[in-house]
Amino acid sequence: MKPNLRPILLPIIAFVVLIAAWQFIVVAFEIPAFLLPSPSAILKAALRFGWPLLTVHTAATLETILLGFAISVVLSVPLGVMLASNKLASEAFYPLLVFTHAIPVIAIAPIVVVSVGTGLNARLIVVTLISFFPIMVSTATGILNAPKDMLDLGRTVGASKWQRIATIALPHAVPFMFNGFRIGIVGAVIGAVVGEFVSANSGLGYLVVRSTSDFDIPMAIAAVIILAVMSVTLYQLTAVVQTRVSPWAPQSEN
Amino acid sequence: MLMADSKPLSKATNTTAAGKAAQDAVRFDHVTISFQIRSGNEVIAVDGFDLGIQPKQFVALVGPSGCGKSTLLRAVAGLIDPTKGQVRVNAPDSLSGFARVAMVFQAPTLLPWKTVLGNVLYPVRFGTKRSGVDYSQRASELLDMVGLTRFRDAYPAELSGGMQQRVAICRALILDPDILLMDEPFSALDALTREELQFEVRRVHQKTGKTILFVTHSMSEAALLADRVVVMAAHPGRLKDDFLLDLPTDRDTATLDLPEFAGYVRRIRDGIYGQREGK
Numbered sequence: 001m002k003p004n005l006r007p008i009l010l011p012i013i014a015f016v017v018l019i020a021a022w023q024f025i026v027v028a029f030e031i032p033a034f035l036l037p038s039p040s041a042i043l044k045a046a047l048r049f050g051w052p053l054l055t056v057h058t059a060a061t062l063e064t065i066l067l068g069f070a071i072s073v074v075l076s077v078p079l080g081v082m083l084a085s086n087k088l089a090s091e092a093f094y095p096l097l098v099f100t101h102a103i104p105v106i107a108i109a110p111i112v113v114v115s116v117g118t119g120l121n122a123r124l125i126v127v128t129l130i131s132f133f134p135i136m137v138s139t140a141t142g143i144l145n146a147p148k149d150m151l152d153l154g155r156t157v158g159a160s161k162w163q164r165i166a167t168i169a170l171p172h173a174v175p176f177m178f179n180g181f182r183i184g185i186v187g188a189v190i191g192a193v194v195g196e197f198v199s200a201n202s203g204l205g206y207l208v209v210r211s212t213s214d215f216d217i218p219m220a221i222a223a224v225i226i227l228a229v230m231s232v233t234l235y236q237l238t239a240v241v242q243t244r245v246s247p248w249a250p251q252s253e254n
Numbered sequence: 255m256l257m258a259d260s261k262p263l264s265k266a267t268n269t270t271a272a273g274k275a276a277q278d279a280v281r282f283d284h285v286t287i288s289f290q291i292r293s294g295n296e297v298i299a300v301d302g303f304d305l306g307i308q309p310k311q312f313v314a315l316v317g318p319s320g321c322g323k324s325t326l327l328r329a330v331a332g333l334i335d336p337t338k339g340q341v342r343v344n345a346p347d348s349l350s351g352f353a354r355v356a357m358v359f360q361a362p363t364l365l366p367w368k369t370v371l372g373n374v375l376y377p378v379r380f381g382t383k384r385s386g387v388d389y390s391q392r393a394s395e396l397l398d399m400v401g402l403t404r405f406r407d408a409y410p411a412e413l414s415g416g417m418q419q420r421v422a423i424c425r426a427l428i429l430d431p432d433i434l435l436m437d438e439p440f441s442a443l444d445a446l447t448r449e450e451l452q453f454e455v456r457r458v459h460q461k462t463g464k465t466i467l468f469v470t471h472s473m474s475e476a477a478l479l480a481d482r483v484v485v486m487a488a489h490p491g492r493l494k495d496d497f498l499l500d501l502p503t504d505r506d507t508a509t510l511d512l513p514e515f516a517g518y519v520r521r522i523r524d525g526i527y528g529q530r531e532g533k
Contacts, residue, residue, distance in 0.1 A: 017420045149363045157377035163444045167376075171367045193469075196477045248409050 037218035042225070045218035058226055060203040064120065064192040065234070068127025069185055076132045076184075080139025085165050090140075101133040106194055113199040122213075123195030130191035131184035138180030142173025175249040178242040182235055185231065189231040270499065277344070278306035279433055279465040280330055284339035287325050299325045303488035304341070307482075309432070312459050312466045314480035316473060316522055322491025323469045327435050328465065331357045343433060350355045356426035360442060362418035363394045364410040364425075371406040389428065396424040399461075400454065416447035423458070441471070449507075452479055456505050473526070474486040477518040478505060485525030495525035 019039050025031070026038035033041055046054060079097075083090040105126055113122045146169040154164035196205025204223045211220035242249075255376045263295050285303040288367050300322035307313050315323045332355070343355060349475050356377070364373045374393040397403050400420040410418055419439060426434055436455070440448040456479055459466055470476050477499065485495035499518055501509060509515055 072285055147363075149359055150365065152328075152333055153357070153359065153363050154380075155333055156355070158380040163380065167379075168365065171365070174367075246367065248411060 009175045017174065034215050034217045036090060037221060041218045042221050046222040049219055049222070050158065054222075054226070055221070057202055057204050057207050058230070060200070061192050061196065061205065061227070062230065064123045064127060064195060064203065065188045067120075068124045068191060069131055069188040071128050072131040072135055072184055072188070073181070075128070076135035076180070077139050079132075080136040080173075080177075081143055081165065081170065083136070084140040084143035085161070097133070097136065097204070100129070103129070105129050105191065109194050109198045118199040120159075122199045123192060124170070126195040126198075127188045127191035130187040130194075134183035135177065135180035138176045138183075139173055142176025143169045145176065146172045174246045175242070178238060178246070181238045181242075185238055186231055189227060189234065193227060270410060277308065278342075279309040279311070279344060280307040280467060281305070281342040282326065282339070283342070284328065285326065285336045285341055286338035287322065287329060287334065288337045289317035297489040300336075301492050303491070303493055305465060305493065305496070307465060309465050310463045312456075312479060312481045313468065314483045315467060315469045315486065316471065316476040316483060316526075317486030317491070317494070318488050318526055319471060319492070321486040321525050323486055324437050327357070329470050330433070331355055331435055337378065351522060354431055354449070355433045355435060356429065356431040357437065358419075358422050358426045358439045360438045362415070362422040364418055364421055366410050369407050369409060370402060370413070370421050373410065373421055374428055377429050378427060384430065387430075392430075393424065394427060396427055397421075397507070400424060405424040414447075415443055416451060419451060420431070420454070421445065423455070427458070427462070427464075431464065433467065436466065436468045438469055438471065440475070448475075453506060455479065460503065472525040474510070475520050476522060477501075477515055478509060483518065483522060485522055487526070495521065497521065 023038050023040060026036060026041075037045070083094060083240040085099075107127050108129070109122075112125050116122050116125065143165065150168050150172070151164055154168050159167060192203070193205035193208070196203040197209055204227050207223040208220045211217070211223065282303050282305045282405065285300055286298065287300045288298045291297050303322075303326060317323050325334065326341075329336055330343060365376060368376065371390070371393055374396060375389060378389045394403070394406065397406055400423065402417060402420055402424070405413060405417065410421070413421065422439075439453050441456075443451065452475060455466075455468075456462070468476075468479060480499060482496070482498050484493065486492065487494040495520075499514075501514060501518075502513065
């Protein structure tokens, strides 16, 4: 085996072995499908459900994730900048924001549905509640982490405080922000599913709830697998965007 | 007895004549700078420092660490305010504000997300611009002067430390400042690169006629580069010695072999350590 293929081949082999073991155990011990369905049963369930319908549900969830994530970014980046650059604002609002983040989102989701009604809005609020915090904190960290030397340089060339933030601290914070984006996007997937649990008639989260109430466990697991794949893909996608946006920054370890 | 000691070195550089003082490019008037440290105690970095620097003079500020030489430089740059006294910067022409003074730091301090050209042009958006100057053309000329034309579109991470510091020098020169402040600019470089850049800075001085205030802890660097050496002592930082160097205007490696050069290094050493035997 070529050494450069190892990091790709090794996990694939491990994955195939695990799936095979799973299939073997389920078949050999005759485990009922509602307790633990076999991989082949999950695939069959997905096929039975039909890809077109599955695509519709996937698209619905993806819409919630991306919109909610976008709202988080739009809110959190300026908020992070403000917290990092204004001591008064940070002292006044930071504890409040920590408290907001400390609220178990799953507990607040049904309440959100009551106050804003079922529908996309409720789901977006849930997604934003989960993903705004890591983005805000990482933006603030990046701003505060700006090297003193560089800020001194800004002062010696006559840049005002906000000019120093805009031309030095903010670009410096971009890789930090992307760390937040990566955590935020995975949080957004969780938020979208929670949102769909409490208020949706489509989406993969809704599919999980509906399938389990029908004791169609293979179908529920199929939906969960799609969610996991989506989550990993979005996570990797932010890394790809990061290398495009800030090629100068050392890529952080995934 | 070494030559430098016997030579009548000018005391007139530190003239007290009021008319002369007005012409100084940089003037320190009884500058005291102290800091509040965490324990609440006050640490005096510089105590009652007086110095006038004439336009176009290349002045090396040399002393042990803790003598406040960098602190003085930062006060000229406007990064800190003196606790007592005054730092005055007079420019010969009508330029005002930040374009008059530029600083080169110990680290290159380049913005990693900007190209070499972008870094050189960074001060242009803030400083006072001179009308009719094409700054991107000026940036190209400066990069050409330090031999970095090929790297104008490279990112700082792709350059060696010496090349990065060259870019930093170009950036400091982009707005054509009257006074160039250099804070141990070569101390992080390897010996060969350092020597190369030392002569380059000397050439820049010859070519542009800038007033240069150069902070270093290297005695030979001070003697090699400057027209005038100001020796400082530490705890608290204060002026110990101040003299003009009578060395050829064009400096090169041959300068290092001149007996006068050795004498000046000796004099700086004496200033720092006191007149100790066998030092």
